[in-house]
Each structure stands twice: as C-alpha cells, then as structure tokens.
Amino acid sequence: MITFEGASKHYPDGTVAVDGLDLTVETGATTVFVGPSGSGKTTSLRMINRMVEPTGGTVRIDGRDVRDQDPAVLRRSIGYVIQQAGLFPHRTVLDNIATVPLLLGWRRAKARARAAELMELVGLQPAQARRYPHQLSGGQQQRVGVARALAADPPVLLMDEPFSAVDPVVRTTLQDELLRLQQELHKTIVFVTHDIDEAVRLGDRIAVFRPGGVLAQYDAPERLLAEPVDAFVESFIGYDRGVRRLSFFPARELSPRQDTVFDDQTRAEDAYDIAAGHGSPWVLVVSAEHMPLGWVGTEQLARVPAGVPLGDLDLAPYGHTFNVGTDSLRAALDAAVLSPAGLAVGVDDDGRVVGVVSQDDLGTAIWSVTE
Amino acid sequence: MSAAETAHAGTAAWDWVTGVAQWGVDNWSRPGEPDRGIRPRLVQHMRLAYVSIGIGLALALPLGLACARWTRLYPPVLTGVNVLYAVPSIALFFLMLPYTGFSEWTAIVPLSLYTLVILLPNVVDGLRQVPDHVRQAAVAMGFGPLRRLVAVEMPVAVPVIIAGLRVASVATISMVSVASLVGLGGLGQLILTDGFRRQFDAPIVVGILLTVALALVTDAVLVLAQRRLTPWARRDRSRRARAAAPVGER
Numbered sequence: 001m002i003t004f005e006g007a008s009k010h011y012p013d014g015t016v017a018v019d020g021l022d023l024t025v026e027t028g029a030t031t032v033f034v035g036p037s038g039s040g041k042t043t044s045l046r047m048i049n050r051m052v053e054p055t056g057g058t059v060r061i062d063g064r065d066v067r068d069q070d071p072a073v074l075r076r077s078i079g080y081v082i083q084q085a086g087l088f089p090h091r092t093v094l095d096n097i098a099t100v101p102l103l104l105g106w107r108r109a110k111a112r113a114r115a116a117e118l119m120e121l122v123g124l125q126p127a128q129a130r131r132y133p134h135q136l137s138g139g140q141q142q143r144v145g146v147a148r149a150l151a152a153d154p155p156v157l158l159m160d161e162p163f164s165a166v167d168p169v170v171r172t173t174l175q176d177e178l179l180r181l182q183q184e185l186h187k188t189i190v191f192v193t194h195d196i197d198e199a200v201r202l203g204d205r206i207a208v209f210r211p212g213g214v215l216a217q218y219d220a221p222e223r224l225l226a227e228p229v230d231a232f233v234e235s236f237i238g239y240d241r242g243v244r245r246l247s248f249f250p251a252r253e254l255s256p257r258q259d260t261v262f263d264d265q266t267r268a269e270d271a272y273d274i275a276a277g278h279g280s281p282w283v284l285v286v287s288a289e290h291m292p293l294g295w296v297g298t299e300q301l302a303r304v305p306a307g308v309p310l311g312d313l314d315l316a317p318y319g320h321t322f323n324v325g326t327d328s329l330r331a332a333l334d335a336a337v338l339s340p341a342g343l344a345v346g347v348d349d350d351g352r353v354v355g356v357v358s359q360d361d362l363g364t365a366i367w368s369v370t371e
Numbered sequence: 372m373s374a375a376e377t378a379h380a381g382t383a384a385w386d387w388v389t390g391v392a393q394w395g396v397d398n399w400s401r402p403g404e405p406d407r408g409i410r411p412r413l414v415q416h417m418r419l420a421y422v423s424i425g426i427g428l429a430l431a432l433p434l435g436l437a438c439a440r441w442t443r444l445y446p447p448v449l450t451g452v453n454v455l456y457a458v459p460s461i462a463l464f465f466l467m468l469p470y471t472g473f474s475e476w477t478a479i480v481p482l483s484l485y486t487l488v489i490l491l492p493n494v495v496d497g498l499r500q501v502p503d504h505v506r507q508a509a510v511a512m513g514f515g516p517l518r519r520l521v522a523v524e525m526p527v528a529v530p531v532i533i534a535g536l537r538v539a540s541v542a543t544i545s546m547v548s549v550a551s552l553v554g555l556g557g558l559g560q561l562i563l564t565d566g567f568r569r570q571f572d573a574p575i576v577v578g579i580l581l582t583v584a585l586a587l588v589t590d591a592v593l594v595l596a597q598r599r600l601t602p603w604a605r606r607d608r609s610r611r612a613r614a615a616a617p618v619g620e621r
Contacts, residue, residue, distance in 0.1 A: 051510060076513035086508025090526040090603045099512050132603040148512075158511075 001027045002048060002156065002188065006057030009043050009213070017043040018213035020057065025205075027062075027155075030182055030189040032203035034196055036236065040213030041192045045158055048190065049078045061156065076100055079149030079157040079187070084165050085141040087133035093119070093144050094129040100152040111151075118147040123177060139170035146178070150185075159191045163198070175201055196237055200225065200244060208233050222248045246330035249369045251322055254332060254362070256346040256355025263288055264311030271310055272301040282341035284318065285310045290352040292318040295341045321345040324354045329369070333362055394573035409561065413581055415475075416557025420544045420585075423479050427486030427539060434487075435494025436520070445495060456488040460546060464553045478550035485546065486539040493535025497528030530604045533597045537590055544586045548578070558582050 002025040009017040018040040025031045033041035046052040047059045050071040059066050066074060087096050097115035102108065119129060122143045133141055142162060149157055163171045175198065182189060193199055199206045200221045208224070210216040210232050217229045225245040228234040234241070260280045262271045264287055275283045275298045283301070285293045294315025304313065319339045322331040324346040335344035336359050344362070346354045400408035438445035463481040471477040501524050509523045548559025556563070558578045565574035597604075 049511060051507070072513045072515045074513075075511055080508070080511035082504050082508050082511065084502075084504045086502075086504040086511075088505060088509070088523055088527070090523075090529075090601065092603075103513050134603070145508075 001025065001062055002190070003060045003063075004044065004047070004057065005060070007044065007047055007054045007059055008056035009040070009047070009052060010055045016213055017052075018047070018054070021213070021215055023207060023215060023218060025188060025190055027188050028186040029204040030191060030202055031205045031207065032191045032193060032199040033207050033209060034193055034199040034203075034236075035209030035216075036194060036211060038211050039209035041194075041207075041209045042160055043213065044209070045160055045190055045192050048156070048158060049075045049080060051075075076103055076152060077154050077156075079152075079154040081142075081145045081149045081157070081159040081162040083161040085133070085138075085145035085162075087141055087144055087148070089133055092130050092132060093124070093136070096133065096144055097147045097151050099148055100154075104152055114151060115147070118151055121150070121181070122147045137170075138166045139174060142166060142174055143177075146181075150187075155188055157187045157189045159189060161192055161194070164193065164195070171198075178202060197244070200247070208236060243330060243333065246333060246366060247328040249329040249366075251324055251327045251329055251332045251346070253329065253365050253369055254324070254346070254357050256324060256357050257361075258355045260284060260343075260356060261286055261353055262310055263290075264293060265309050267306070268301050268304040268308050268310060268313065269306050272298060272304075275301070282343060283310075284341075284343070284345060284353065284356055285313075285315055286353050292321065292345050292347070292351075292353050294318050295339075295343075316340045318345050321347045321351070321353075323347060323349065325349060329362070329366060332357060333366070336362055391573045391576050395577045398574075409558075409577060409581070412557050412560050413585070414557075415555070416544070416547050416559075416582070416585065419475060419478050419482065419547045419550065419555065419557055420540070420589075422475075423482035423543050423547075424486055424536070424540055426479065426483040427490050427543075428536065430483065431487055431490035431494050435491055435498065438491070438495050439498040449491065452484075452487045452491055455484050460485070460549050461552055464550055464555075468553060473554050475555060477553055478547065478555045482543055482546060482550075486543055489539040489542065490532075490535050493531050494528070497531030497535075498524055500531060501527045526601075529601050530597065533593060533600070537593050540589050540593065541586045544582060544589060548582065558585075 004021045004023045007021040008019055010019075011017065021040075021044055033044060035041045043052050047054050048061070048066065050066055053067075088099070091099075094112055094115045097118050098106075098108075098111035101111035101114055106114070116126065116129065119126065124140065124143055124147070128136065128140070133144065136144065142165075145162065149159075163174050166174065179202065191199075191202055203221055205218065206221055206224050207218045208216045216236075217224060217233050219227075222245065224233070225237060225241045225248075228237055228241070238244075259278060260275055260282065261284045262274075264285050271283050275281075281298050282295050283298065284295055287293055293311070294317055296310065296313050296315055300313070317340065320335040322335045322344055325348060332344050332346070336342060336357065339345065341356075342359055344357045346357055348354055395409065398409050400410045434448065438448055460481060463484075464477055467477040467480055471480065505523065505527065506519070509519045514523065548556050548562060550556035551559030551563040558581050561574040561578035561581075565571065
C-alpha cells in the first residue's frame with residue numbers, strides 16, 4: 001500500500017506542482033494517475049521513488065516513510081518504466097534488463113539468467129538478447145523497458161507514460177500484454193498517462209488530477225465514467241463517456257435473434273416469406289458451418305427468380321462481428337453501427353453465428369443496464 | 372612539347388623520385404650521428420604528439436566533467452582555452468624555454484594545451500548529448516551519481532570524445548613540426564634543418580610524406596579503437612536493413 005498524506009511540491013519560484021495530495025494506492029492493483037499536463041501526475045509518481053522530494057507531507061510505502069531509506073537503495077526496490085524506454089544504448093538488451101540485479105550485487109551469470117527469463121515473460125525472442133537498443137523497434141524497446149523494471153521482482157512498479165511514444169496499434173498490444181502480466185504478477189502498479197482511454201482500459205482505480213496539482217476524483221473506472229464529480233472531470237473524460245462506459249457491461253445481456261439467419265442453400269423465396277413475415281429488411285446468410293457470409297436485402301429477395309439459393313446472390317459484406325460470450329455492449333454497438341444492415345452479428349468463440357442484434361434491441365439493453 | 376622533350380621531362384621526374392627515395396633509404400639511420408637519422412626523428416615526432424594528446428585527454432576529461440556538471444563553469448573555461456589557442460605556437464614554445472630549456476617538455480606543454488580547444492568541447496558535448504530519458508532511467512534504477520557517470524554517461528559519450536580525439540591527433544601531429552624552431556619537432560627537423568636551410572628538397576618531401584602517413588595511421592588506429600569500444604554505436608547499412616525487417620512483430 002502506498003499512501004500520500006498531504007504530499008505537496010511547491011517550487012521556490014511559486015509554481016505549485018502538487019498541492020496537498022491525500023491518496024491511497026492499493027497493493028496488487030493498478031492505479032492510474034491521469035490528467036492534463038501540469039496537473040502534477042508525474043511529480044506525484046516521482047515522489048514515490050524520491051526522484052522528487054515533497055516540500056510538504058509524506059509518502060509511505062507499507063507504512064514506512066520513503067525518506068527513511070537511501071534514495072538509490074529505495075529505487076532498486078521499485079521498478080520504473082519511463083517514456084521512450086530510457087534504455088542504455090551501450091548495453092545489450094540482456095544487460096539492460098540485468099541492470100538492477102547487478103546493482104543489487106547479483107553474480108553476472110545469475111543476473112543474465114534472470115534477464116533471459118524476463119525476455120520470455122514480456123514476449124521478446126531469445127535472438128534479441130545480444131542486440132543493442134537502437135536495433136529494436138519502439139514497441140520492442142518498451143518491452144525491454146518493462147522487463148528491466150521487473151528484473152529484481154520489485155513489489156511496486158511505477159510507469160510514467162510508458163506507451164505514449166509508440167503508434168496506436170503497438171500501444172494496444174502493449175496494453176493487452178500489461179493486463180496479462182498483471183493478472184500473473186499482481187504488482188502494485190502506479191501508471192501515469194494523459195490518455196483517459198488508456199486509464200479506463202488499464203486501471204482498477206483512476207485518480208484524475210486537475211491543473212495546479214489537485215486531485216479531482218479518485219474512483220473505479222465505471223464510477224468515474226458514470227458519475228464525474230464536476231465539470232472539469234466530465235470534460236476531461238470526454239463527450240463520449242456514455243459510449244465508453246458500455247465497455248463495462250457484457251454483451252451476454254443481449255438476446256441475439258436467429259429468425260433472420262439463413263444458410264446459403266435456402267431458396268430465396270422461402271427466406272423472403274419468413275423475413276417479410278416479421279418485417280425484417282435484411283437477412284444474414286451463413287454457411288453450412290454457420291460462418292457468416294453476408295447480408296441481403298428483403299427487397300432484393302422479392303426480385304430474385306424462384307428456386308435460386310441464397311448462396312448464389314450478391315451479398316453485402318457482414319462487417320464487424322462481436323463475440324457474444326466475451327465482448328462488451330460497446331463492441332456490440334460498434335458492430336451494429338458499422339454494419340451495412342444496421343444489425344450486429346454476434347458470434348461464438350469459433351466465429352460461428354449465434355444471432356443478430358438490432359439497434360433497437362441494443363438500445364433497450366443499454367437503457368436497462370445503465371439505468 | 373615534342374616526344375623527345377616529354378620523354379626527357381619524364382626521365383627527369385623519375386630521377387627526382389628515385390633521388391628522394393634513395394636519400395630516404397640512405398638516411399633512415401645515421402650510425403655516426405644517432406640523433407639525426409630519419410628514424411629517431413620519427414620516433415621523437417610520435418613521442419611528442421602522443422604524449423601531448425595523452426596529457427590533453429587526461430586534462431579534458433575531468434575538466435569536461437566539471438563543466439558538464441556545473442554549467443556556469445563552461446563559458447569562462449572555454450574562453451580561456453580559446454584564448455590560449457590564439458597564442459601562436461612559436462611564441463609559446465619560446466616562452467617555455469626559460470622554464471623547460473631544450474627538454475621535450477618545451478614542446479609537450481603547449482601542444483597539450485592546444486588539444487584542449489578540441490577535446491574539451493567534445494567531452495562536454497558528449498556528456499550533454501546523453502538523452503535525458505537515459506539519464507533519468509539510470510537515476511530511477513538506483514545508480515548513485517558517481518556510478519551513473521562512470522557506467523552510463525561516460526560510455527554513452529565515448530563516440531563524441533573519440534571524434535574529438537581524431538581531430539586533435541591530426542592537428543597535433545601536424546603542429547609538432549613547428550617545434551623544430553626550438554630544436555625539437557621530430558620530422559619537422561628534416562624539413563627545417565636538412566631541407567630548408569640547405570635548399571635541398573629530398574628531406575622536405577620525406578618529412579611531409581612521413582608526417583601525413585603518421586597522421587593517417589594514427590587516425591585509422593582511433594577508428595578501429597572506436598569500433599572495438601562502441602559496437603553499439605555502429606550505424607551501418609545492416610542496421611537500416613534490420614529496421615526495415617525487424618525480427619518478430621514490431
């Protein structure tokens with residue numbers, strides 16, 4: 001547990017970076033500090049490992065004031081991942097990762113063996129051990145940064161905008177990997193970002209900082225999105241917080257319909273009769289294995305000569321699908337909005353069609369869960 | 372020019388080349404006058420140049436560290452070094468005479484000071500170009516200030532320092548010759564004493580060629596040293612090829 005008790009950082013020129021921060025970071029959870037620049041989130045993070053010394057108040061780790069320890073010794077027990085990775089350019093990937101174990105006085109062979117273990121943990125290939133940092137891509141460098149921070153198995157991990165310098169695709173991958181690692185390792189992670197989406201994705205708890213170094217709100221992500229405490233938090237979270245909040249509700253709540261799903265051997269006139277019967281403007285054509293093939297309009301079916309199977313028609317692409325078992329309402333809504341038919345295709349883990357969900361059905365489900 | 376004239380000019384040029392070469396071979400060492408052969412002068416030239424560069428580097432490193440650490444120190448120190456460099460070398464050699472006489476220190480002290488004008492800015496720039504995120508990462512990992520300097524900042528500065536060392540070496544090797552005016556100067560003695568005063572061009576040509584060769588060899592040694600010391604800084608074509616096709620995913 002990390003506790004900030006009235007922690008402040010006032011600079012001699014009058015600038016206030018952090019003002020009277022009271023906050024408790026839970027052990028084994030990911031706490032995200034988020035806020036615009038100049039809100040003191042990085043300064044607060046750096047108070048934990050004494051890279052910034054507070055001018056008032058105290059910071060404790062498990063009840064012990066961080067000022068009781070020599071800074072260099074303290075820092076070796078706290079993992080740190082910095083923006084742009086901060087790798088040592090003159091050391092190989094393996095030796096970069098072994099940095100803290102070596103500082104702690106481990107034998108070189110043991111430190112390197114540990115480093116090799118970590119390379120595997122963060123998804124780096126053994127062949128990359130003897131590379132130098134400049135020979136790696138940004139995403140790989142950041143993996144090395146995470147491995148280096150974890151090398152001495154510290155209970156606390158500080159991450160200062162670690163993924164902000166990589167492109168969005170790689171960033172999403174790295175976020176997924178961090179979530180996976182955290183499920184395995186249960187570190188006490190303090191993560192700084194200015195990206196609220198990243199905060200919502202990664203955080204068990206989110207602390208929103210406002211300019212001037214004041215804590216605006218400290219809550220679980222669902223509650224933050226549902227009940228921002230004031231106009232600043234609301235505007236910082238963004239106008240689409242309602243949609244983002246849907247990512248906390250599972251798509252299991254939906255009941256996908258099967259009566260407009262036909263296999264590709266069905267004759268067009270039979271499909272037309274059934275679809276027209278319940279007024280559905282589109283039908284979804286699937287293969288014999290129930291894999292989605294595409295959409296066809298009921299109007300078009302009316303013009304097709306009798307006896308032609310659905311599989312022979314020109315089908316509109318089925319677009320995005322969502323996994324009924326694992327995805328959220330947000331993914332289902334996204335699939336519906338992007339579908340040419342305005343209907344979301346729900347699939348199981350093997351990609352087989354479970355049924356389709358209309359925007360009306362989605363609206364009802366959203367209204368009932370967010371009520 | 373007729374064919375005969377061309378042939379004659381060609382023969383004359385050839386005679387001159389063989390004459391110079393013959394003089395070089397005959398005078399490589401002079402058993403009667405052990406100090407006046409080409410070989411002892413080459414050895415002295417190397418000694419004067421290398422000792423000066425070594426002392427210069429030994430001064431530039433701590434001075435550069437101090438200037439990088441206390442930035443306010445840098446402008447006055449750099450100005451001082453520049454002013455010193457503006458003093459003509461001949462004047463400085465003569466100024467040294469009362470203190471060091473005709474010992475080699477008369478050449479070495481000024482030459483060492485001259486190297487500072489190149490080495491000091493390179494040490495400072497080398498340390499300054501250590502990226503901030505690298506320095507901060509080192510602090511956050513738990514390096515103390517001294518350990519950080521020795522294990523992270525200095526190694527990262529090595530390519531820039533060696534680049535300065537290459538320029539300083541060539542400049543010093545060339546400037547040693549001037550010290551022949553105070554009776555030192557290695558190969559410069561060939562040029563001044565044997566060549567210029569006697570209006571005889573073979574020693575001048577040999578002196579120039581050997582000075583140039585010494586500079587080139589020294590530079591090549593430094594380039595090799597840099598490759599050995601900083602394999603991580605090699606920016607070659609294979610690096611770009613790797614960047615284009617990285618192992619595994621990005």
